[in-house]
Amino acid sequence: MIQDRSWAGAGRWLLSAVVALAAGLLLAETLVAQAYVPPDYGADFPVIGSRAAVWIVAQVHLMFAAFVLGVPMFAVIAEAIALFGGEDRYDRLAKEFTRLLLVAYSATALLGGLFVFLLTTLYPALWSYLSEVFRISMWMYAGIFFAESATLYMYYYGWDQWKKGRAKLGHWGLGLLLNVWGTIALLIANSWLTFMMSPPGDLTPDTSPATVQFWSAFANATWMPINVHRLIANAVFGGAIVAAYAAYRFLKAKSDEERAHYDWMGYVGNMIAIGVFLVLPFAGYYLGREIYEFNQQMGVTMMGGFMSWLWIIQAFLIGVLFLAGNYYLWIGLGRIPGGERFAPYTKWMLLVLVVGVIVWATPHTMIADRAELAAMGGTFHPFLQPLGVMSAKNTAVNLMILTTFLSFLLYRRANKNPTVSWARTGTLSQGIVLLVCALVVLFYGIAGYFVPAIVRIGFSVYQVLAVLFTIIAVLVLDILIARGAESRGDIRWGRMPPRSQYALFVLVVTFTWLMGLMGFARSGIRQHWHVYEIVQDTSAYAATPALGYAAQIISASVVIFFLMLAFVFWIGGMIAKPALVPAAADAAAAEPVPGGSPGRSGSGADRGGGLEPGLEPLPGT
Amino acid sequence: MGAVDLKVGGVVFGTILVFTLVANAIPQVQSDVPELIAFGAEVTAEELVAAGEGLFEGAGGCIACHAESAGARGPNLVTDYQGEGTIGQRCGDRIPGLDCKEYLYQSLTLPVDHLVDDYPPIMPALDRTMNPQQVWAVVAFLQSLGGEVTVTGADIPTEDAAGDAGGGLAAAGIPGVAGSDPVEIVNQECALCHLFAGGGIELGPPLDGLGARMTADEIRISILEPGAGVSEGYEELLGAMPATFGDRFTATQLESVVSYLSGLE
Numbered sequence: 001m002i003q004d005r006s007w008a009g010a011g012r013w014l015l016s017a018v019v020a021l022a023a024g025l026l027l028a029e030t031l032v033a034q035a036y037v038p039p040d041y042g043a044d045f046p047v048i049g050s051r052a053a054v055w056i057v058a059q060v061h062l063m064f065a066a067f068v069l070g071v072p073m074f075a076v077i078a079e080a081i082a083l084f085g086g087e088d089r090y091d092r093l094a095k096e097f098t099r100l101l102l103v104a105y106s107a108t109a110l111l112g113g114l115f116v117f118l119l120t121t122l123y124p125a126l127w128s129y130l131s132e133v134f135r136i137s138m139w140m141y142a143g144i145f146f147a148e149s150a151t152l153y154m155y156y157y158g159w160d161q162w163k164k165g166r167a168k169l170g171h172w173g174l175g176l177l178l179n180v181w182g183t184i185a186l187l188i189a190n191s192w193l194t195f196m197m198s199p200p201g202d203l204t205p206d207t208s209p210a211t212v213q214f215w216s217a218f219a220n221a222t223w224m225p226i227n228v229h230r231l232i233a234n235a236v237f238g239g240a241i242v243a244a245y246a247a248y249r250f251l252k253a254k255s256d257e258e259r260a261h262y263d264w265m266g267y268v269g270n271m272i273a274i275g276v277f278l279v280l281p282f283a284g285y286y287l288g289r290e291i292y293e294f295n296q297q298m299g300v301t302m303m304g305g306f307m308s309w310l311w312i313i314q315a316f317l318i319g320v321l322f323l324a325g326n327y328y329l330w331i332g333l334g335r336i337p338g339g340e341r342f343a344p345y346t347k348w349m350l351l352v353l354v355v356g357v358i359v360w361a362t363p364h365t366m367i368a369d370r371a372e373l374a375a376m377g378g379t380f381h382p383f384l385q386p387l388g389v390m391s392a393k394n395t396a397v398n399l400m401i402l403t404t405f406l407s408f409l410l411y412r413r414a415n416k417n418p419t420v421s422w423a424r425t426g427t428l429s430q431g432i433v434l435l436v437c438a439l440v441v442l443f444y445g446i447a448g449y450f451v452p453a454i455v456r457i458g459f460s461v462y463q464v465l466a467v468l469f470t471i472i473a474v475l476v477l478d479i480l481i482a483r484g485a486e487s488r489g490d491i492r493w494g495r496m497p498p499r500s501q502y503a504l505f506v507l508v509v510t511f512t513w514l515m516g517l518m519g520f521a522r523s524g525i526r527q528h529w530h531v532y533e534i535v536q537d538t539s540a541y542a543a544t545p546a547l548g549y550a551a552q553i554i555s556a557s558v559v560i561f562f563l564m565l566a567f568v569f570w571i572g573g574m575i576a577k578p579a580l581v582p583a584a585a586d587a588a589a590a591e592p593v594p595g596g597s598p599g600r601s602g603s604g605a606d607r608g609g610g611l612e613p614g615l616e617p618l619p620g621t
Numbered sequence: 622m623g624a625v626d627l628k629v630g631g632v633v634f635g636t637i638l639v640f641t642l643v644a645n646a647i648p649q650v651q652s653d654v655p656e657l658i659a660f661g662a663e664v665t666a667e668e669l670v671a672a673g674e675g676l677f678e679g680a681g682g683c684i685a686c687h688a689e690s691a692g693a694r695g696p697n698l699v700t701d702y703q704g705e706g707t708i709g710q711r712c713g714d715r716i717p718g719l720d721c722k723e724y725l726y727q728s729l730t731l732p733v734d735h736l737v738d739d740y741p742p743i744m745p746a747l748d749r750t751m752n753p754q755q756v757w758a759v760v761a762f763l764q765s766l767g768g769e770v771t772v773t774g775a776d777i778p779t780e781d782a783a784g785d786a787g788g789g790l791a792a793a794g795i796p797g798v799a800g801s802d803p804v805e806i807v808n809q810e811c812a813l814c815h816l817f818a819g820g821g822i823e824l825g826p827p828l829d830g831l832g833a834r835m836t837a838d839e840i841r842i843s844i845l846e847p848g849a850g851v852s853e854g855y856e857e858l859l860g861a862m863p864a865t866f867g868d869r870f871t872a873t874q875l876e877s878v879v880s881y882l883s884g885l886e
Contacts, residue, residue, distance in 0.1 A: 204868065248625075248629060251625045251628075251629065252623075252625055292743075295745065296743040296744065296745055297682070297744075297745035297750070299743075300682070300685060300686060300694065300743065301652075301682060301685075306650040306651070306652045306682070306685075308685075309647045309648060309650070312647065313640075313643065313644050313647070316643060317640065502628070502629075502632045505629060505632045505633055505636070506632060506636050509632075509633050509636040509637060510636065510640075513636075513637065513640050524652070527652050527654075528652070528654040528655075533750065537654075542654045543651055543652060543653045543654055544651065544652035545651055546649035546650055546651045547644050547645075547647060547649065547650075548644055548645035548647075548649045550644070551640065551641045551644030551645060552641060552645075554641075555637045555638075555640065555641045558637055559634070559637060562633055
C-alpha cells in the first residue's frame with residue numbers, strides 16, 4: 001500500500017509537472033506571440049524634432065570623439081620628442097593636453113550615452129535592426145572604453161611617477177596603448193555608420209538582421225576609406241584645437257615668457273594641423289572613389305545631384321583654411337630674423353591662393369529645372385564654364401598646396417644662413433623643381449580639356465604625384481642645405497601680433513564646421529534610407545534637407561561644442577595650473593626651431609626659449 | 622569676461638555666422654522622398670507625364686546627368702541630341718525590334734544593356750529605387766518629349782499584383798514579378814527579349830522548343846546565372862540578360878517557369 005501510495009504520489013507529481021510544463025509552454029507561447037515589436041519611430045522630440053535632436057547630439061559627440069582621439073596622437077608624439085630628443089617642454093605640452101583629455105573624455109561618454117538614448121527612444125526600429133546586426137561589436141565597444149579609461153588614468157596620473165629611465169619609456173608605451181584603444185573604438189564605430197551607407201550587396205529588405213554575416217557587415221565597402229579619412233582628420237583636428245587653446249592662452253598671457261611659450265605651442269599645433277591637412281584631400285579622393293565603386297547613383301547624388309552646391313561651400317571653407325593658415329605663417333616671418341627678406345613674395349602667393357579659391361569654388365554641373373537650364377544655356381555657366389570643370393579645379397588645388405608648401409619652406413629657411421658649398425646650386429635646384437612641378441600641373445590641367453573624361457581623370461593622378469614628389473624632393477634638399485647652417489638669430493617667440501592668434505581661431509572654427517559639413521555629405525547621400533536601399537526612412541523627416549537647414553544644424557552643433565570645450569578647458573585649468581613656462585635650466589636646453597623640428601641647428605649661445613630681454617612688441621600688438 | 626574673451630567670442634561666432642549665411646544664400650535644394658504613385662487602369666497620359674516629370678526633375682535625380690550640356694554624364698534627354706531629335710523622337714529608332722516604349726523601359730531598368738556610345742556605364746537600374754508605377758511614369762514623360770505617349774494603365778502592374786510578387790522587395794521599391802501563371806510570367810518577363818509562342822522580341826534565343834535543347838537544371842541556372850553560359854550563335858549577347866531574376870522571382874514562380882519551359886519540346 002505504501003508502495004501504491006508512493007506510486008500514486010509520484011503520479012500526482014508527474015501529472016502536476018506535465019500540467020505545469022504545459023501551462024509554462026502556453027504562457028511562453030503567449031509571451032512569444034505578444035513579443036514586443038518596437039514601433040518604427042517614437043514620439044517626436046519637442047520643438048526641434050527627432051532628426052535635429054539626434055543630428056546635433058551625434059555631431060557634438062563626434063566632435064568630442066575626434067578631440068579625444070586626435071589629442072592623444074598629438075600627446076604621444078610630443079612626449080616622444082621629449083623622450084628621444086631631450087626637449088622637456090614637449091613633455092610639459094603633452095601632459096597639459098592629457099589633463100584636458102580627462103574632462104573631455106567624460107563629455108564624450110556622456111554625449112555618447114545621450115545619443116544612444118535618443119536613438120532607442122526616437123528611432124527604436126532602426127536601433128533594433130542595428131543592434132541585431134552589431135550586438136557583438138557593441139559589447140566590444142563598451143569593453144574598449146573600460147580599457148581606454150584605465151589607460152588614460154594611468155597615463156595622466158603616472159606622468160610624474162614614471163618620468164625617468166625605463167619607467168618613462170613604459171609611460172610612453174601607455175600613451176601608445178591609449179592610441180591603440182582609441183583607434184580600435186574608431187574602427188568599431190565606423191563600421192556601424194558605414195554599414196548604413198554601404199550594406200553588403202547580398203542584403204535585401206527581406207533579409208533578417210539576425211542572419212547578416214557579421215564580418216561582411218563590419219568590413220563593408222566604405223569602412224576602410226572612412227577609417228583612413230577619419231584618422232587623418234582627427235590628427236588635423238587635434239592640432240587645430242591645440243593651436244586655438246595656445247592662442248587663447250597667448251592672448252591672456254601676463255608675461256613675455258608665458259606669451260613666448262604659447263606662441264610656440266600655437267605654432268606647433270598649427271603646423272601639425274596644416275601639414276597633415278595637406279594629405280586629407282587624397283584620403284577624400286579614395287573615399288569618393290570607393291563610394292562610386294559601391295554605387296554609381298550614390299556617387300552621382302554626392303557630386304552631381306542635389307548635393308552639388310555642398311562642394312562649393314566646401315571649396316569656400318578650404319579656401320578660408322588655406323588663406324588663414326598661410327596668413328599665420330607669413331605673419332610668423334616677422335618674428336624670425338631674416339624673415340623680412342621673404343615678405344615681398346607673400347603678395348604673389350596670396351594672389352595664387354585667391355585665384356585658386358575662386359576657380360575651385362566655381363560651380364560645375366548644377367541641378368536646375370528646364371527653365372533654369374534654358375536661361376543658362378546648359379548646366380554650365382556660359383562664361384565660367386571652363387573654370388567649373390575638374391581639370392581647372394584639380395589644377396587650382398594642386399597649385400594652392402604647392403604655394404602653402406612654399407610658405408612653409410620660406411618659414412624654415414628664414415633664419416638660416418646656409419654654409420654648404422653648393423647652397424646656391426641647391427636653392428636654384430629647389431626653385432627649378434617647384435617651377436617644373438607647377439608647369440606639369442598646368443600642362444595636365446590644360447590638356448584635360450582636350451581628352452575624354454576617362455583620360456582626364458587619369459591626369460589628376462599625374463598632378464598629385466608631381467606635387468608629392470616635389471614636396472619630398474624639395475624638403476630633402478632643404479634639410480641637406482640647412483646642415484651646419486649659421487643662424488641669423490633666434491626666433492623671437494611671443495613677438496606675434498594678436499591678429500595672428502585670431503587666425504588660429506578662424507582655423508579651428510573652420511575645421512570644426514567642415515567636419516559637420518562632411519558629416520552631412522556622408523550621411524545625406526543615403527537620402528531617404530536609414531540603411532541604404534535596405535531600411536527605408538518613413539518618418540516625417542525622411543526627405544534630406546537643403547544645405548541652408550543643414551548649415552543651421554551644423555552651426556548649432558559647433559556652437560555647443562565650443563561652449564562645452566571652453567568649459568572643459570576652464571575645468572582643466574582648475575585641476576592643476578599648467579607648469580608650462582620652463583624653469584631656467586630647461587629654458588637653456590630648449591630651442592625653438594622653425595618647422596616644429598626638435599633639431600639643434602643653432603649654436604649653444606643661440607639657444608633659449610622666451611622673449612629676448614628688451615624686445616619691443618611688433619607694431620599692431 | 623574681459624576684452625580678449627569678447628574678441629575671441631566675436632571671431633568664433635562671427636566665423637560661424639558667415640558660414641551659415643553663405644550656406645543659406647545659395648540655391649536650396651532638398652532631396653525629397655520619391656512620391657509613391659498608385660495608378661489605376663484608367664490613368665491618363667497627362668497624369669503619367671506629370672508624375673514622370675516630377676520624378677525626372679526632382680526625386681529621381683535624372684536631370685543631374687541627362688540635361689543639355691556638353692559635359693553631362695549621360696546623353697541629353699531634354700532637347701535635341703546630336704541632330705537626332707529629342708528622346709521622344711529618337712527612342713523608337715535606337716534598337717531594331719524595340720519600339721519606343723519598350724526601349725525606354727529597358728533603358729531605365731537595364732541601362733548597361735543600352736549604353737549610348739561614348740558614355741560610361743554608370744547609370745543605376747531605376748527599378749532598384751523606384752516602383753513599377755514610377756518607372757512607367759518616367760517612360761511616359763520621356764515619350765512626351767517630342768513623341769507620342771503610348772504608356773497606358775495596362776502596362777502598369779496593379780499594386781496588388783506588385784505586392785504579391787516579391788513580398789517585401791516590392792514594398793522596398795525592388796519590383797518582384799507579378800502573377801503565378803508561368804505562361805503569363807514568360808510573356809511579361811521573358812518575351813521582352815525572347816521569341817515565344819508567336820510573339821516576343823528576337824534578341825536572345827527563342828523559348829519555343831527550349832525543353833528539347835536544355836534540361837530543367839540548365840534552364841534554372843541560365844535564369845539565375847545568365848552570365849554562366851551562352852547559347853550557340855548568341856555569344857555576342859553574353860552578359861546582356863539581367864541577373865536579377867533570382868531576386869525578383871519567388872521560389873514558386875521560378876520553379877513553375879522552369880517546369881513550364883522544360884516542357885516546351
